[in-house]
Amino acid sequence: MTNAKTLGQAFDVLLQPDKFRDYGPNGLQVEGDREVKLLVSGVTASRALIEAAIEAQADAIFVHHGLFWRGQDGRIVGWMRERLRLLLTHGIHLFAYHLPLDAHPELGNNAQLGRLLGWQADGRFGDQDLGFLGVSTQPWSRPQALADHVSAVLSRPVTCVGDMGQQVRRVAWCTGGAQGYFEAAIAQGVDAFITGEISEPQAHLARETGVAFLACGHHATERYGAPAVAARVAQDLGLQHRFIDIDNPA
Known part of the structure; x- marks a missing residue:
């Protein structure tokens, strides 16, 4: 024992x-x-x-x-x-x-969410390197297609804001309440950012920068x-x- x-x-x-x-x-x-x-x-x-x-x-x-x-x-x-x-x-x-x-590189919330959604992590960003960067193994032609994929995998609705015509290849993600990481993700040159929650400022930033913001649920991303x-x-x-x-x- x-x-x-x-x-x-x-x-x-x-x-x-x-x-x-x-x-x-x-x-x-x-x-x-x-x-x-x-x-x-x-x-x-x-x-x-x-x-x-x-x-x-x-x-x-x-x-x-x-x-x-x-x-x-x-x-x-x-x-x-x-x-x-x-x-x-x-x-x-x-x-x-x-x-x-x-933060754990193999078993943590971010690593496990990336594995589940089919993203290959190749970098970190943000405070204490909590955010993950990577490329989708199935590049999504548009943000809404990515949102539909995430919604199906996590079994919950996804809020998607940004340029719906932008092709999505490179993604950044950080589970839970990481909406404050959005500007750092934008600076990394990604096409989409995935987290659990969205606050008022992020909707405007997504529209103005063209980087899609997907809010997928705090609990749902950290299961x-x-x-x-x-x-x-x-x-x-x-x-x-x-x-x-x-x-x-x-």
Whole structure:
């Protein structure tokens, strides 16, 4: 069997959190009281995921979005109290890795999304090199065709803004809420930028520069890193692993 210290060390070796400036603590966020046989992975440490992990009789949970963030209210009340109560009552360990999980070159959110959508990464860009650059193995003649492909693969609507007549060959992508990376992507000379969310300024930039902006869902673009990392670590340590996807329209 594996304890929380051994499991945390395995995650740290793989994801190297000390290399990143992040918005919250990476690693063990809530310590349980049990040896680990079953590891559950998910995107966000929501109450629904915690309850599903309890139902599955999990010993540890591994997520991308943990419970604690820089600048948040530190009081343990309301929804925070309930999530912690469930974890502590059932002795479940909670591990969370944010930017390190986005950035891993093979198993991270960006790498896994690129693999899923058929893009060959050949470069990085943006703050802390979180964004990926690459070429589509199936060049799309127009942004809407690319948007339709992404929508079909991710099973959700995609917002596409920009020059609909532009041929798409070179793409940039960064999962989740990376709309602030759009200008850096434009500077790389790409034809399209793919992320999870769009804010008001990006629509104007897409129209004015001709670079297509595709907003494909924060949750939908970040479903793939956590199970990939958890499955690898579970295999290395001889643990069982189960991915539980809690649907989120955002």
